[in-house]
Amino acid sequence: MNDVTLTINGKPVSGVTEPRVTLLDFLRDVAGLKGTHAGCEHGVCGACTVLIDGTAVRSCLMLAVQAEGEDIITIEGIGGSGARAGELGVIQDAFCETHGLQCGYCTPGMILAAEALLSVNTDPTEHEVREAISGNICRCTGYVQIVDAILLAAKRLGQRNDAAPSDANLV
Amino acid sequence: MKPVRFDYKRPTTIEEACGLLASDDNARILAGGQSLIPMLSMRLSRPSLLIDIAHIPELTAFVETETHIEIGTMVRQAVAQKSKLVKTHIPLLAKALGHVGHPPTRARGTVGGSVAHADPSAEIALVAATLGAEITYRVDGADEIFDASNFFIGPMLTIAPPTGCLTQLSFAKAPAVCGTGFHEVAPRKSDYALASAAAQINFAAGSGVTSIHLGIGSVGDFPERLDVDQLCGTPLDDAAIADAIHAAMQVVETVEDLHATAAYRKRVATELAIRALRDARDEISKDLNQ
Numbered sequence: 001m002n003d004v005t006l007t008i009n010g011k012p013v014s015g016v017t018e019p020r021v022t023l024l025d026f027l028r029d030v031a032g033l034k035g036t037h038a039g040c041e042h043g044v045c046g047a048c049t050v051l052i053d054g055t056a057v058r059s060c061l062m063l064a065v066q067a068e069g070e071d072i073i074t075i076e077g078i079g080g081s082g083a084r085a086g087e088l089g090v091i092q093d094a095f096c097e098t099h100g101l102q103c104g105y106c107t108p109g110m111i112l113a114a115e116a117l118l119s120v121n122t123d124p125t126e127h128e129v130r131e132a133i134s135g136n137i138c139r140c141t142g143y144v145q146i147v148d149a150i151l152l153a154a155k156r157l158g159q160r161n162d163a164a165p166s167d168a169n170l171v
Numbered sequence: 172m173k174p175v176r177f178d179y180k181r182p183t184t185i186e187e188a189c190g191l192l193a194s195d196d197n198a199r200i201l202a203g204g205q206s207l208i209p210m211l212s213m214r215l216s217r218p219s220l221l222i223d224i225a226h227i228p229e230l231t232a233f234v235e236t237e238t239h240i241e242i243g244t245m246v247r248q249a250v251a252q253k254s255k256l257v258k259t260h261i262p263l264l265a266k267a268l269g270h271v272g273h274p275p276t277r278a279r280g281t282v283g284g285s286v287a288h289a290d291p292s293a294e295i296a297l298v299a300a301t302l303g304a305e306i307t308y309r310v311d312g313a314d315e316i317f318d319a320s321n322f323f324i325g326p327m328l329t330i331a332p333p334t335g336c337l338t339q340l341s342f343a344k345a346p347a348v349c350g351t352g353f354h355e356v357a358p359r360k361s362d363y364a365l366a367s368a369a370a371q372i373n374f375a376a377g378s379g380v381t382s383i384h385l386g387i388g389s390v391g392d393f394p395e396r397l398d399v400d401q402l403c404g405t406p407l408d409d410a411a412i413a414d415a416i417h418a419a420m421q422v423v424e425t426v427e428d429l430h431a432t433a434a435y436r437k438r439v440a441t442e443l444a445i446r447a448l449r450d451a452r453d454e455i456s457k458d459l460n461q
C-alpha cells in the first residue's frame with residue numbers, strides 16, 4: 001500500500017492505496033467524487049478526463065501513485081465558487097443551452113476537454129474545437145451541439161468583462 | 172481496479188532505474204503510461220514491478236548540438252509538438268506529432284515510450300526509422316546506440332536489450348533547405364493509422380538534392396524505409412515519383428487484420444507515399460527550379 005497526497009479542486013486529499021489503483025478509481029472511490037466517469041477504462045473514450053495543471057488527461061491511464069503531488073481539477077471543481085457556489089460554470093451553462101448533452105455520460109469529460117482548450121485559446125475555430133474533443137466519444141448527440149456549446153462558451157467568456165476572481169480558473 | 176498487483180518505484184537517476192530493472196526479471200518501465208496502462212488493465216501485461224521514470228531530470232532534456240537535436244525519452248509528445256527546436260530542425264517530426272493520439276494522450280505520452288513500444292503504426296517510430304535517428308539505451312552502465320532504420324523487427328518488437336532503459340533519441344538537424352511531407356489514413360482523426368507515409372528531401376545549394384528519406388508505417392509489422400535514391404538528381408516530376416514508389420513497394424510485406432486487408436493497406440500506403448514525397452518536393456520547388 002502507498003500513501004498518496006494530491007490536490008483535488010483546490011483541496012488537499014490524502015489516501016492509502018495499492019499502486020495498481022488508477023487515478024480514476026482513486027477519485028471515485030477514495031475521494032468520493034463520482035462526477036469523473038468510467039467508460040472504457042483503457043484509454044479510448046475520454047469519459048474519465050480530468051485536468052492536471054490545467055491540461056486535459058485521461059484519469060484511467062494514470063495510476064493514483066503517479067499523481068502524487070499533482071494539482072487536479074474534476075468536473076466538481078468547474079462550477080462557480082465563492083458567491084457563485086452551486087451555480088453552473090460558463091461552459092456547463094452553454095452545454096445546457098445548446099443541448100450539448102443527452103444521457104450525460106460523456107459530458108464531464110467533454111466539459112473538461114473544453115475547459116483545457118479555452119484556457120489557452122480564447123477564440124478557437126470549429127476545427128480547433130473538434131481537435132480538442134477528438135479523443136472524447138459521445139454515443140448520443142452526434143457532436144454538433146457539443147461543438148456549438150464550446151463555441152458559445154468561448155464567445156461568452158470572450159465578451160465577459162466581469163472575470164470574478166472566484167472564476168479565475170475559467171478564463 | 173483491473174491490473175494485477177505490482178510494486179511501484181520512482182527512481183530519480185538513470186542508474187537507480189537500471190538497477191531496479193536488473194533486480195527483477197518481471198519489472199517494466201512506466202513512461203507516459205498511454206500504452207502500458209491499457210495493457211495492464213486488460214492484463215495483457217502482468218509485471219511485478221513498475222519503474223516510473225518520470226522523475227529523472229536527465230530524461231526530459233532537450234539538447235541542441237551543432238549537428239543534432241537530442242530529445243530525452245521522457246519528453247512528452249505535447250511538449251515536443253510545441254518545441255521550436257523540433258519545428259526548426261526536425262520538421263518531419265513536427266508534422267507527424269499532430270497525428271499521434273489526441274491532446275490528452277499527447278499530454279502524457281512520451282516520445283521515447285512510443286519508440287520503445289514499437290507499435291507498427293506509431294508515427295514517431297516511423298519518423299525515427301525514416302530519418303535514421305539514433306536511439307540510445309543505457310545497459311549495464313554503458314550507452315548502446317541503435318540506428319532507428321533497423322531497430323524495429325516486428326509488432327511491439329525491437330532489438331533493444333531487455334534490461335536496458337531508453338534514454339534519448341537523436342535526430343540529425345535538417346538542412347536549411349529541406350522539404351517534408353506526412354500523410355496517414357486512420358478510422359478516426361488521430362487514431363492508430365491503417366497506413367502512413369513520411370518523406371523528407373534534403374537539398375544543398377550547388378549540389379541539389381542530397382538525399383531523399385521515405386518511409387511507410389502501419390503496412391507491415393514495423394515502419395519501413397523505401398529506397399528511392401534513384402530520384403536524386405532528377406527533376407522529381409510526378410511520373411518519376413510514382414514509378415519509383417510503385418517499384419519500391421513491390422518488395423514490401425503487408426499485414427492484414429480486422430480493420431483493413433493487406434491489399435488495401437498496400438494501395439493506400441503507395442498513394443500516401445506519393446503524396447508525402449510530392450508535398451516535400453513542393454516545399455522546395457523554388458530551390459529545385461533554380
Ligand SMILES: Cc1cc2nc3c(=O)[nH]c(=O)nc-3n(C[C@@H](O)[C@H](O)[C@H](O)COP(=O)(O)OP(=O)(O)OC[C@H]3O[C@@H](n4cnc5c(N)ncnc54)[C@H](O)[C@@H]3O)c2cc1C
Pocket residue numbers: 042043044135199200201202203204205206207208224244270271272273276277279280281282283284285287288290292293294295335336337338361362363364
Ligand atoms: C486513445 C489512444 C490513442 C492513441 N493513438 C496513437 C497513435 O495514433 N499513434 C501512436 O503512435 N500512438 C498512439 N497511442 C499510444 C501513445 O499515446 C503512447 O504514448 C505511446 O505508444 C507509448 O508512450 P508512453 O510514454 O505512453 O509509454 P508507456 O505506455 O509508459 O510504455 C509503453 C512501453 O514502452 C516501454 N518503455 C517506455 N519508455 C521506456 C524507456 N525509456 N526504456 C525502455 N522501455 C520503455 C514500457 O515498458 C512499455 O512496455 C494512443 C494511445 C491512446 C490511449
Ligand code: FES
Pocket residue numbers: 037038039040041042043044045046047048049058059060061
Ligand atoms: S474511461 Fe478513461 S478513456 Fe475511457
Ligand code: FES
Pocket residue numbers: 100101102103104105106107137138139140141
Ligand atoms: S450525451 Fe450520451 S454519451 Fe454523450
